[in-house]
């Protein structure tokens with residue numbers, strides 16, 4: 001597996017064609033009380049299949065703080081992009097995808113290590129990502145890498161996603177002390 005920054009002219013067709021669907025046999029149902037919102041793990045039978053629209057644009061790639069493409073020979077195996085928000089020193093993962101046949105082989109973990117290395121070399125204090133309550137694989141993935149849930153939004157999405165809740169996760173950037 002090889003890694004390099006995204007090159008729009010070379011990669012855009014493969015990026016747009018990457019299968020960004022996921023299958024989940026569990027979801028996090030949102031439970032509300034007056035002052036709390038909780039995510040409750042629920043079995044989903046039959047498993048649900050959802051697909052992200054590939055919304056990456058040439059402009060987004062050009063203005064990203066960091067991008068990575070993983071490829072095996074000519075096959076695009078995954079890609080990720082991070083945007084740096086200057087005001088509050090938060091780095092935002094805008095895209096994170098591994099092609100289905102490369103999943104559960106540690107590729108996402110390797111790509112995340114690259115993002116973290118890049119972000120640690122900036123002044124960012126936190127790495128942040130948005131996913132959905134129905135994306136159990138992604139929530140498990142991010143949590144396995146030290147992300148913690150830092151918020152929800154049950155009103156963020158318009159149709160056709162209106163029934164889904166946005167789930168935000170974050171991971172503090174820990175830098176090694178010099179000396």
Ligand SMILES: CC(C)(COP(=O)(O)OP(=O)(O)OC[C@H]1O[C@@H](n2cnc3c(N)ncnc32)[C@H](O)[C@@H]1OP(=O)(O)O)[C@@H](O)C(=O)NCCC(=O)NCCS
Pocket residue numbers: 020021022052096097098099102103104105106107108109110129130131132135136137138140141142144
């Ligand atoms: C989420 C995603 C990026 C994970 O990539 P990956 O290369 O499969 O991840 P890894 O192999 O590094 O997995 C690391 C850990 O994450 C967790 N994990 C990954 N996929 C999982 C799944 N389908 N179900 C449960 N846990 C999962 C596991 O703890 C796994 O460790 P293990 O394999 O030793 O059990 C990939 O499934 C994907 O691209 N999904 C579709 C697009 C998507 O949802 N992107 C995120 C948008 S916010």
